[in-house]
Amino acid sequence: MDGRGLERDGTIAREGALDRVPAAFLPVVDAARAHITETFGGARLHSAYLYGSIPRGTATPGVSDLDLQLALHEEPTETDRADAKAIEAGLDRAFPQIDGVGILLTSTCVLLRDLERHDAGFFIACLCTPLLGPDLAEQLPRYRPTALLARETNGDLALVLPRWRAQAVAATTDADRRTLSRLVGRRIIRTGFTLIMPRWGGWTSDLDQSAELFGRYYPERAEQMRTAASIGRTPSSDPVVLDMLIDDLGPWLAAEYTAVHGEKAPRP
Known part of the structure; x- marks a missing residue:
């Protein structure tokens, strides 16, 4: 990756990785993975992703928030949203090194549809770091700064x-x-x-x-x-x-x- 966030071929490099998560936030990520698996399991969850400063390795303890994207097999329901809110609140209470938790819920159908190719699709492929499940980026194109x-x-x-x-x-x-x-x-x-x-x-x-x-x-x-x-x-x-x-x-x-x-x- 060069100084402009690009790969050698000029496409935008994926910006985060699990091995960039600062040590202070590793317990938070582990707990998030466990809560998501326990709550959503395989029946509702296709995959889960981190995004933001934590997977980019630039997070500051006590200041940064935890950002998560969940890709669901079906459109999110009120039950899904309530369960996500419960995970947000539990993690925020348990870990003083984060200042808030945000969980986005989106169906795989929306994330992969043509209309979202250069919005939600780009978000998954370039700004999100895989945490659980198969990576939707494998079904998306490479992107350029157009x-x-x-x-x-x-x-x-x-x-x-x-x-x-x-x-x-x-x-x-x-x-x-x-x-x-x-x-x-x-x-x-x-x-x-x-x-x-x-x-x-x-x-x-x-x-x-x-x-x-x-x-x-x-x-x-x-x-x-x-x-x-x-x-x-x-x-x-x-x-x-x-x-x-x-x-x-x-x-x-x-x-x-x-x-x-x-x-x-x-x-x-």
């Missing part, structure tokens, strides 16, 4: 902004605002990076690197993007920061994204 990939991964920011505004209004506690700010900061910085990804010609999930690369192309928005990266790592309860991300940087970024890459293909 405008098509940019459009299909983050070309729907405009659709998300109204929901964030409603959540910001409904947030009544500092904890609520911190949770929202982390989500917004991460999505904004990743959208900012994929906006410039085809011009840069590579891939990274590092928040600070993403902000710095973005700033090369849009220096007038560089400081705001650095703030988004900081909030993505260390959430803030400051409503002024949320307002800046949702009502200033967000709308500008959504409009620029559409102008450069077009809109993401509509989902059902």
Whole structure:
């Protein structure tokens, strides 16, 4: 893998691996594997994956969260979601080295369908690390840092902004605002990076690197993007920061994204 996150043939390298998990997080990963196996077994679960800073080897104890993707044989049910929430809560309580747990539930049918080839499919093939079961990446193509990939991964920011505004209004506690700010900061910085990804010609999930690369192309928005990266790592309860991300940087970024890459293909 080169300095731009690419293989020798120019395709995007898979960014995580189990042997990169920091020692402090090995018990967390082992416990997650055990809970998922016990709860979902082979009847419901096709495969499970880690993603984020823990499999990339960049996680910080007490700060980083644990991110998991479960691929189910069938569409997730309310029982599946309740079981996932129980695993999230149990792991978060048991391990002080993580600050939250998030489990995504998706059927294999959705992950492999043509409409998701450059979104959920790319996510599995390049951003997820196999934890349990057969690897769906074997059924997916190799990916390059193209405008098509940019459009299909983050070309729907405009659709998300109204929901964030409603959540910001409904947030009544500092904890609520911190949770929202982390989500917004991460999505904004990743959208900012994929906006410039085809011009840069590579891939990274590092928040600070993403902000710095973005700033090369849009220096007038560089400081705001650095703030988004900081909030993505260390959430803030400051409503002024949320307002800046949702009502200033967000709308500008959504409009620029559409102008450069077009809109993401509509989902059902």
